Amino acid sequence: MHRRTPIRVSTRLVAVLWFLIAVSGHALAHGASLQGDSKSLAVPLWLFILTGGGVVSASFLLASFITDRSFIRTIHQWQRFTSRSADGAVFVTKVVGVFALLAIVAAGWFGPQTARENLAILAVWVGWWAAYTISVYVVGNTWPAFNPWRTVGELLPSREANYPERLGAWPSVVGLLALVWLEVISPLADKPEMLADVIAVYTVVTLAGILLYGTERWFGTVDPIARVFRYYGRVAPLRRTDSGFEFQLPGARLTETKLVTGFDEVGFVVAILWVTTYDGFVSTPLWSDVVRPVADAGVPLNVAYLAALLGGYGLFLGAYRVATRLSRDTADTYLTPSAIARRFAPSLLPIAVGYHLAHYVSYFLSLSPTLLGVLSSPLDPPQAVYIVLPAWFGGLNMAFVLLGHLLAVWVAHATAYDVFPNRMQAIRSQYPLVAVMILYTMTSLWIVSQPTLTPP
Template identity: 50%
Template sequence: MDAAGRTRARLLGRFLLASLAGTLLLAVIDTAAASNAAVSLSNAASGNDLDVPRWLYVMTGGATIGASAVLASFVTDRRFIERAHESRVVLPSRGVVRRWAVRAARGFGLVALAYVVWQGFAGPQVPTVNAAVILVFAGVRAGLTMFAYLVADPWPALNPWRTLAQRLPSLDRPYPERLGRWPAVVGFLALIWIETTTAVNAVPAMLSWALVGYTAVTLAGTVVFSPATWFRYGDPVAVAFRFYGAVAPLRWTDGGLSLRPPGFRLPDSDLVDGRDDVAFVVALVWELTFTGFVTTSAGAVVVRSIVGGGVPPLAVYALLFVGGYAAFLAAYRYAARRSRRVSETYLPTRTLLVRFAPPLLAIAAGYHLAHYFTFFVTLTPRLADVLASPLSPAANPVVLTVPWWFGALPMTFVLIGHLLSIWLAHTTAYGTFPARMQAIRSQFPFVAVMIGYTVVSLWLLSLPTTAPPFLGGG
């Protein structure tokens, strides 16, 4: 290795060591456990009191992201960055094996949908033992989504609505280009609103009715347009899995399974190509922040104080939900405008919005893992029991008790997601701007927004949790 290569390796090593040091520093601090999302089988998660001032804990996380961004900016060799992101391993696979695996997955998804709807209506109306609630929230909302960004996206094969739609006639109406993925954005936000403010996670029959309604809307969309069009642009669940799956290390290619480091496909992907896609990416980040906020003691105080002034509870939650999302979206758009100004480029703001949005998916994946990993692990015995004995699940299911060090995992996952996002933004900048100083300066506004996201998420993780007030008895 020549001197320049050794210098690049040392700089990259320092970036990784600084990132690891900051992550470990926060991991060893004994903090309150991260809350599960507002919609889960448990209303609150137990936690410990902070042993250090909360401001120090939160600022340390923000400083870790900032320091890592500074160190990453010293890696300026374009060929080194390109080689790092283009490296991959292709694992050959037989076509017949893949075809049969897809067929088995489609059959399983179809049976699972029918089983969940049936269990929601006919099973015990107790969420902790009802198989429908366990499968939807522990199996899909937590486990399958984690699999999508940690391993590979399984949803195109498992999607039961796609399997049904392929057997229905279609009018094949042309999809309005101006709509883009805005129907998926609106649908995703609507699903999160329903999940948060209704009792779908507590009343199995309501969950089944929600699935029946979702099935009707989805199949109607596929009949009017086509399955391929609707699941690419209009279906919020399919789009969410597609975006999360873009972070995964594994992907099917013509030659077989392609293996690359997590997220390294994002800078060169065409996943995000418009403001609608940017809005969906930001929605993935915001929804976990929102559900985290409303299940904390600070969130409960804010809600109760506003409701005490005479505002209806649902109006308060709507204001927080829509207003917070608008603020997250506005912060990212402001960063794009500032990036255009400080980098002195002729590229339009829209181009920067689109180019720097994919790295945010690493943050969304880190948020999701922080919120759901412990929840999924504790409910693994229930999920396994449902899968092993679907017709007669145990009346007294087992719940795992996690060791004390699990309390450090949520903040670790958040920081890892942010650090990966920093590196991906660095790579994106060097693929966008011809001059090195332009590439470096262009990142600073986006890094500032990422630090803000980090501070907010770590602050939420440090707070004690509680049931959302005025919702389901909270």
């Protein structure tokens, strides 16, 4: 009876969400890009979301039949190597990174102040946060070479002060949440001068941190951008080594024991997952309906957005903690919930990757001609040109979300067989974790299905 209780709790969590969606009506599902264009799918919304949750559930059932440890190990240890060196390209990328930083700040301060004509706006949101981030989890983490603040920091002296170990990675969690909150509540995507000001402040804070704690400590522990790209890079099949390049299957490196070493790093992984969700949620009609009466009651919008950011993060982190505690019971193991949380946290990263792809591929493709036009003539940019994507692209965005969750289920399955000695322990340990993944899946699909609105 003791083992069945956590399973019942996990099942009820999913069942409650399914019920709420089921009684919410038969609205059409929509796939929306960041520009707000929506494309209808002729299926009831509740059926669309339940189908997504069912796909993840079915993938877990199918993965459960794969119980041969040697086969799972063979898949995750499969590698191919090449001795090609990228040492010569590293210097070039460092120069490009520093030049790009200077050009972006200069364009923000002195360039055209129309968003779609300004190099800073397009380079940061379309070129960097959309296209470059996608490249990180597709071909590997090249940010240490491109990072202009690291390049400059390596030339600066440092006091090498002792970093307060009790803080761990929590400053990077706060930094990531703060950056996303600032992006949402301020017109950073429309005001080039404000974007340049924020980058300048970020530069001052970063260089001060480097002077105090050193380059490696700052970018290894505190800097949120470096940590995001480091984790995203572990999803990629390609990795640069001292002798060349190493190729593995996507997500294979997420089962490594030392990838997440403390609950502070668990908190950051959950933060990555949450902020991608939050960025889409605050553009949905539901959020607009919620925040309007709050604003009418005299509550500042900035406070409402902050409360949603922190509250949602608390819910995501709390759901994951509950799942790991239930996982300990279902597996009947001596491992602590904290140890289980650390080992399974990397399996959440493919979910964030899938949602980022769904959120930004169409955005990048639509605005790429405008970005190329401004790059060719930043001082006298041509008229903005957009690519109108076909209607079926909305379905592709849904596929990105599902593929990310399917990869997450497989990574969790492989991790379970690496952690637990008994096969049934490995399978039972995943019940609560898969339940939480299904909740994440259905939430992501619901957000992607909504028509996109501009935040008030």
